[in-house]
Amino acid sequence: MRYIKTIDDITKDGQVTFGEGYEFVADADQADAILMRSTDLHGYDLPESVRAIARCGAGVNNIPVEEYAKRGVVVFNSPGANSNAVKEIVIAMMVLSSRGALQSMQWVRDNADDPDIYTHAEKAKKAFVGHELKGKRVGVVGLGNVGSKVANACVQLGMDVYGYDPFISVEHAWALSQEVQRVATLEDLCRGCDYLTVHVPSKADTIRMIGAKQIDMLAPGAVLINFSRETIVNEDAVDEALRAGKLSWFATDFATPKTVKMPNTFVTTHHGAGTLEAEANCADMAISELKDYLENGNIANSVNYPTCSMGKARAASRIACLHANVPNMIGQITAVLAKDNANVQRMVNESAGENAYTMFDTDEHLDDETIEELKRIPSIYRVRVIK
Ligand SMILES: NC(=O)c1ccc[n+]([C@@H]2O[C@H](COP(=O)([O-])OP(=O)(O)OC[C@H]3O[C@@H](n4cnc5c(N)ncnc54)[C@H](O)[C@@H]3O)[C@@H](O)[C@H]2O)c1
Numbered sequence: 001m002r003y004i005k006t007i008d009d010i011t012k013d014g015q016v017t018f019g020e021g022y023e024f025v026a027d028a029d030q031a032d033a034i035l036m037r038s039t040d041l042h043g044y045d046l047p048e049s050v051r052a053i054a055r056c057g058a059g060v061n062n063i064p065v066e067e068y069a070k071r072g073v074v075v076f077n078s079p080g081a082n083s084n085a086v087k088e089i090v091i092a093m094m095v096l097s098s099r100g101a102l103q104s105m106q107w108v109r110d111n112a113d114d115p116d117i118y119t120h121a122e123k124a125k126k127a128f129v130g131h132e133l134k135g136k137r138v139g140v141v142g143l144g145n146v147g148s149k150v151a152n153a154c155v156q157l158g159m160d161v162y163g164y165d166p167f168i169s170v171e172h173a174w175a176l177s178q179e180v181q182r183v184a185t186l187e188d189l190c191r192g193c194d195y196l197t198v199h200v201p202s203k204a205d206t207i208r209m210i211g212a213k214q215i216d217m218l219a220p221g222a223v224l225i226n227f228s229r230e231t232i233v234n235e236d237a238v239d240e241a242l243r244a245g246k247l248s249w250f251a252t253d254f255a256t257p258k259t260v261k262m263p264n265t266f267v268t269t270h271h272g273a274g275t276l277e278a279e280a281n282c283a284d285m286a287i288s289e290l291k292d293y294l295e296n297g298n299i300a301n302s303v304n305y306p307t308c309s310m311g312k313a314r315a316a317s318r319i320a321c322l323h324a325n326v327p328n329m330i331g332q333i334t335a336v337l338a339k340d341n342a343n344v345q346r347m348v349n350e351s352a353g354e355n356a357y358t359m360f361d362t363d364e365h366l367d368d369e370t371i372e373e374l375k376r377i378p379s380i381y382r383v384r385v386i387k
């Protein structure tokens with residue numbers, strides 16, 4: 001039996017299924033793995049039993065991924081699984097900030113008791129006249145799963161679309177419409193934009209990347225949309241720009257003490273991924289990542305360990321070593337195996353940044369002393385006997 005602890009409501013109806021051989025536990029210190037969403041794990045007392053964490057969603061700034069890597073804990077996310085949901089709400093924010101639809105609906109509610117509302121509405125409507133998205137210039141910061149979809153949707157709406165992403169993946173470059181004009185700097189992107197929408201992870205080079213300098217370069221009365229993370233925009237600069245009329249609207253998915261009091265601001269409840277479809281997609285992806293890791297040692301979509309697969313564990317034994325990406329690890333591991341006269345059927349070694357992963361199948365079980373000796377190799381964080 002394998003044990004799973006869930007943190008957060010993974011889906012609206014609470015239904016999460018791992019299938020046979022798995023049980024949910026209330027205490028993390030009995031869990032082999034954690035399935036979670038947005039809870040901040042910085043400062044969380046992660047028990048030794050936990051070998052893997054899967055974040056249902058894209059952003060992992062709520063998880064100390066490098067610290068966990070050094071403890072031999074693999075952290076997964078679910079890239080792209082909620083990106084369509086975010087794309088749709090971002091387009092909705094563009095429309096809402098341009099058409100006065102919410103204000104128009106509010107007028108109707110406020111005048112609901114007027115018996116002649118039909119006639120008066122015809123007169124009132126000129127207060128809500130907006131403009132169309134077609135032909136307007138939009139800048140998209142970050143062209144990953146969400147940004148590339150937003151950019152393509154904007155092309156389909158007839159907008160003049162610019163994109164900035166110095167680290168764009170080959171996969172997303174292929175997915176991007178040829179109509180999206182890529183620029184080399186953030187400043188080139190911001191210049192003259194009627195809409196700017198940000199879709200980058202929160203990390204050292206993106207925190208507060210949108211501030212007064214970038215806002216000043218936008219077209220007068222531009223709209224800023226942030227469905228990435230609250231850290232990406234300088235809230236003081238946005239507030240000032242809204243009050244000065246430099247920005248006409250700000251749409252943000254992050255209710256902070258500051259954003260909730262800003263003028264002309266749509267604030268949602270971190271709701272970008274809030275669809276039944278996105279929740280199900282994220283849960284399915286995260287669960288299959290955890291199961292493949294727990295049952296076979298395979299790693300896909302990890303944010304702190306390399307992708308690595310040897311398929312289903314079919315040999316007598318499968319061992320995985322999580323270790324630092326330093327020279328001579330394979331030499332040291334095979335030296336220990338040689339002492340035990342172990343016959344290795346297959347071995348893979350992959351690295352990503354500071355961390356590496358070595359997995360091998362043997363045609364007999366290793367004895368306990370050999371496993372203990374593997375654990376004593378300097379720079380090995382964890383040894384897993386998968387089978
Ligand atoms: N509001 C929500 O509910 C919600 C849902 C999904 C994602 N998000 C947030 O949006 C972010 C993006 O999501 P995604 O699925 O597109 O992630 P992604 O990893 O697919 O794409 C992120 C893109 O940002 C680019 N990037 C990184 N640093 C950059 C920089 N300095 N300048 C420009 N581009 C840079 C990357 O190259 C990548 O292409 C997530 O990290 C998360 O924080 C929020």
Ligand SMILES: O=C(O)CC[C@@H](O)C(=O)O
Binds near residue numbers: 056
């Ligand atoms: O869990 C959520 O609802 C939000 C997830 C979202 O912020 C993400 O980064 O994918």
